[in-house]
Amino acid sequence: xxxxxxxxxxxxxxxxxxxxxxxxxxxxxxxxxxxxxxxxxxxxxxxxxxxxxxxxxxxxxxxxxxxxxxxxxxxxxxxxxxxxxxxxxxxxxxxxxxxxxxxxxxxxxxxxxxxxxxxxxxxxxxxxxxxxxxxxxxxxxxxxxxxxxxxxxxxxxxxxxxxxxxxxxxxxxxxxxxxxxxxxxxxxxxxxxxxxxxxxxxxxxxxxxxxxxxxxxxxxxxxxxxxxxxxxxxxxxxxxxxxxxxxxxxxxxxxxxxxxxxxx
Ligand code: R2B
Ligand code: URA
Numbered sequence: 267x268x269x270x271x272x273x274x275x276x277x278x279x280x281x282x283x284x285x286x287x288x289x290x291x292x293x294x295x296x297x298x299x300x301x302x303x304x305x306x307x308x309x310x311x312x313x314x315x316x317x318x319x320x321x322x323x324x325x326x327x328x329x330x331x332x333x334x335x336x337x338x339x340x341x342x343x344x345x346x347x348x349x350x351x352x353x354x355x356x357x358x359x360x361x362x363x364x365x366x367x368x369x370x371x372x373x374x375x376x377x378x379x380x381x382x383x384x385x386x387x388x389x390x391x392x393x394x395x396x397x398x399x400x401x402x403x404x405x406x407x408x409x410x411x412x413x414x415x416x417x418x419x420x421x422x423x424x425x426x427x428x429x430x431x432x433x434x435x436x437x438x439x440x441x442x443x444x445x446x447x448x449x450x451x452x453x454x455x456x457x458x459x460x461x462x463x464x465x466x467x468x469x470x471x472x473x474x475x476x477x478x479x480x481x482x483x484x485x486x487x488x489x490x491x492x493x494x495x496x497x498x499x500x501x502x503x504x505x506x507x508x509x510x511x512x513x514x515x516x517x518x519x520x521x522x523x524x525x526x527x528x529x530x
Pocket of ligand 1: 429465
């Protein structure tokens, strides 16, 4: 893995009075009079970012999440946020588990089941780690046990660049492989520890890790890819499933705030 980081940008040098500030790894930022966060319609001159966002402690969940994360991470930095925990939540396709299960990601892997994200920078491929915070995984899992009828597991999450061919679907506009090849791939993924498939986790894990953010990925599964490719849940069931990661994270936040007696 290539590194261009000067020693002064290493994570522990960003601790101040016991607080861990969000750090950005770009020496040019300090030379700019103003930083315009174009997609967020915010700027460091036009907006008082510490006042507007200084109390933010957690946030949302490949190309679009990367753009969002660049600007969100800079926002957290400009706002001098510290001890930030960030959780990507969403939907996914399960492998060998019941639809509706919530998967807390221990490791985000690529389409080759490797725990890495390959970022193209200029004409180089830079391979980055996708390690996530183990303690946070356990905390979230413990929290899930306190919610009745809430099927949750910890597993690897595979992140792909595409929903159809990239996830081995037989129902896309293009399909050049057989049902047998699809199943063979998904079963190999299962054997490698993959329990669900989505499309953001590797870049999310790598960017958060590099910038010193405590990060987790929590996704509900909408189907078992060993059985089907189409998502044909009723609207109500879909809505209920989609709320599951939110429910878990809301309960986790309440617990962090000492409001666990009011959990629902
Ligand atoms: C999960 O669901 C979306 C595709 O349907 C994608 O954003 C993801 O990661
Ligand atoms: N999101 C995905 O990326 N894949 C699925 O199968 C379902 C939701």
